[in-house]
Amino acid sequence: ADISTTLAGVKLPNLLFNASGVCCQTEADLKLMVESESGALITKSATVEQRDGNPAPRYTPLPNGIGSINSMGLPNEGYEYYLEYAKKYDYNSEKPLFISLSGLSLDDNVKMCKAFVDAKLPCVLEINYSCPNVPGKPQMGYDMEAMEKSLSVLAPLIKKPFGIKLPPYFDIAHFDQAAAVFNKFDNLAFVTCINSVGNGLAIDFVTEQALIKPKDGFGGLGGLMVLNTALANVNAFHRRLPGKQIVGVGGVVSGKEAFLHVLAGASAVQIGTMLKEEGPGVFARIAKELSDIMVAKGYKTLEDFRGKVKTL
Numbered sequence: 001a002d003i004s005t006t007l008a009g010v011k012l013p014n015l016l017f018n019a020s021g022v023c024c025q026t027e028a029d030l031k032l033m034v035e036s037e038s039g040a041l042i043t044k045s046a047t048v049e050q051r052d053g054n055p056a057p058r059y060t061p062l063p064n065g066i067g068s069i070n071s072m073g074l075p076n077e078g079y080e081y082y083l084e085y086a087k088k089y090d091y092n093s094e095k096p097l098f099i100s101l102s103g104l105s106l107d108d109n110v111k112m113c114k115a116f117v118d119a120k121l122p123c124v125l126e127i128n129y130s131c132p133n134v135p136g137k138p139q140m141g142y143d144m145e146a147m148e149k150s151l152s153v154l155a156p157l158i159k160k161p162f163g164i165k166l167p168p169y170f171d172i173a174h175f176d177q178a179a180a181v182f183n184k185f186d187n188l189a190f191v192t193c194i195n196s197v198g199n200g201l202a203i204d205f206v207t208e209q210a211l212i213k214p215k216d217g218f219g220g221l222g223g224l225m226v227l228n229t230a231l232a233n234v235n236a237f238h239r240r241l242p243g244k245q246i247v248g249v250g251g252v253v254s255g256k257e258a259f260l261h262v263l264a265g266a267s268a269v270q271i272g273t274m275l276k277e278e279g280p281g282v283f284a285r286i287a288k289e290l291s292d293i294m295v296a297k298g299y300k301t302l303e304d305f306r307g308k309v310k311t312l
């Protein structure tokens with residue numbers, strides 16, 4: 001079956017790519033993504049300066065495949081590293097490049113966006129409003145006014161289609177308020193839902209210790225356990241953002257969850273925890289599983305079922 005898609009005006013040979021943060025911090029990581037069967041790749045969220053991030057252990061999978069917890073602390077090589085990578089990238093390859101930016105201030109986001117705009121590159125920007133793990137920095141995604149202020153500056157600066165990475169919302173009023181902000185910006189072409197479910201706590205029963213070191217063990221939750229929150233956020237924004245696209249992420253461990261994300265309204269699907277645990281081979285596996293599901297259900301393309309979740 002045809003699992004290709006278009007996102008922000010660029011063609012992806014298949015709808016699957018990495019969630020920013022996983023397999024994408026260094027050129028070696030990104031090379032693995034280029035060589036994988038993913039349909040695209042996105043870089044680790046960049047800040048103006050290089051960051052080491054939080055002390056380890058700062059990521060761990062959780063028992064029984066239910067997911068993961070992380071408090072990486074935004075480790076990255078600094079935006080100029082990713083700008084150089086984007087300048088060298090082979091845009092004739094069929095795999096489009098996405099760039100994630102996560103400035104610690106509006107000024108930082110302006111500085112980074114300006115650099116990418118001035119470079120006139122085909123890569124697509126995804127502004128991260130939802131990093132839950134920078135101590136002392138409440139995430140923008142839960143501050144509607146701050147997001148609107150940021151977008152009112154960045155959208156006209158970026159000019160071309162771009163996206164934003166959102167935290168999960170859990171209140172219908174918040175879906176409504178967030179959508180009202182996003183609908184004001186025509187070149188905001190897509191929203192990526194969801195980032196990790198912020199500030200979970202994993203504790204080891206035997207040692208009675210938190211599993212990760214930073215923030216007293218508090219970190220973002222990912223993997224299968226966040227699937228149903230992810231599907232709700234994908235569908236809530238699919239219903240509320242006419243003319244915009246949704247990138248679904250959260251709980252994709254097989255073709256089945258990728259299928260559900262598309263059914264909920266996703267135009268593309270990112271994979272985080274499963275990529276971290278299984279490695280880049282996950283893309284070929286899930287692409288085949290999704291194609292087989294589509295054949296079994298009689299769907300030829302993603303458009304045949306995108307957003308067509310039935311209600312009772």
Ligand SMILES: C=Cc1c(C(=O)O)[nH]c(=O)[nH]c1=O
Pocket residue numbers: 021045070071072073074075102128130131132133134195196220
């Ligand atoms: C960009 C920082 C993020 C991080 C991090 O670097 O701690 N972890 C996440 O789960 N989501 C993020 O957006």
